[in-house]
Amino acid sequence: MIVPVSYLCGSDNITSTFYYMPRVKLFDENEVLVKAMNLFWKQGYSATSVQDLVSHLGINRASIYDTFGDKDKLFKKSFQLYRKQSREGLIQFFENKQNVKIGFSELFKNAIQEAINDKERKGCFVVNTITELVPNDESLNEVLEINKQDFINIFFEYLKKGKEIGQLKTNQDLKSLATLFYTLYNGIRVVSKVRPNKKELTDSIKVALSLLF
Amino acid sequence: MIVPVSYLCGSDNITSTFYYMPRVKLFDENEVLVKAMNLFWKQGYSATSVQDLVSHLGINRASIYDTFGDKDKLFKKSFQLYRKQSREGLIQFFENKQNVKIGFSELFKNAIQEAINDKERKGCFVVNTITELVPNDESLNEVLEINKQDFINIFFEYLKKGKEIGQLKTNQDLKSLATLFYTLYNGIRVVSKVRPNKKELTDSIKVALSLLF
DNA sequence: ACTTATTTGGAACATTCGTTCTGTTATTTG
């Protein structure tokens, strides 16, 4: 960062500016944020102490406060990053699928497989945050509501597009179907935290997907 | 509680017993446990301090420790009570319904209406506990797995009975359907914590219920 | 009245909490 240094030149009251180059940041702020995100994701807000953060982020206690403010701000920034990543990930995910039915099928399968692979059993950061922090913080509530509508909308647009290009023939209301799939997706994130059974879960989502034809 | 007081009578080494009646408990242990359950349910484990419990349970700090052990034991006892209540509540709920489809329809509607009525936005204690405490505690994990299987089984038996008496004609695998409904039920508990929209949710479960015919 | 034991309020304990502060070290440009 270039820091302008201004000073008064004698009695002329003229401001001149020249530049010093202070020490550059030794850590990547975004890398640190990713680490914070993973810790909050795994442990939740309350169960993550500042000492935990100091131990895991790899930067100094003071640097955390200098860079991110306080614990609350760091949490919200971490949460925002997660939302951004999962939102963009979802859109890209759908784009690469042959048709709507495969899209949703793979989405659910993916969630199940992720739960099985995840030895830390972190689940979904959004779900964890909803169940832990609603309704403590009104500003967070708003973010969560926006997030919900956002995802339901992505589901809805995907279904609508699928129907328009003839991949989908169902007469179900697509908005309701989107909400249903979003609700089911959240349910998978919860249920699959506890000893996920791949066959059991996969078979059950097949039943749900029979709604698409 | 009757306390037997034994003492040795002279050199005969004969044990005689008579009774003193100590002060009886002034508070109803179960009433206090219900209060603890509601507090843990609302705030979660980490965010509930012993001071919170002292303030809300109406009994002394020392009495909490004397009666329930420590915070961890009190939480688990509270959680057990919730499980018992919700399990028995569900069975009774299903028994009073005309047929399977109405049973599940009312169950989902009930969950939505509860979320809307609940100004504290407590959600579901089981869901909250899963997302907060998995995988910290292995013994809790076992309880949660048992709880899951238990509820899926209740759903399954209800569906099976419904099919046997001709209320249900679907050819879907009933075990998968039970798992799907359990997953969806958990999803509703999460989604409906954030500004629940009655029409949106009700319409979406109607789509799910179209699987029953 | 005496005995027994529960319940009480409140003090006390060592730890940990989130946060702030104080130096010291390190790095880059003028």
Added chain:
DNA sequence: CAAATAACAGAACGAATGTTCCAAATAAGT
């Protein structure tokens, strides 16, 4: 070199954490 400041280690803060302890008050039966 000097100037500037990011990043550091670590102490320090008061408040809160979970837990234990103690003396006093209370209630019921002998």
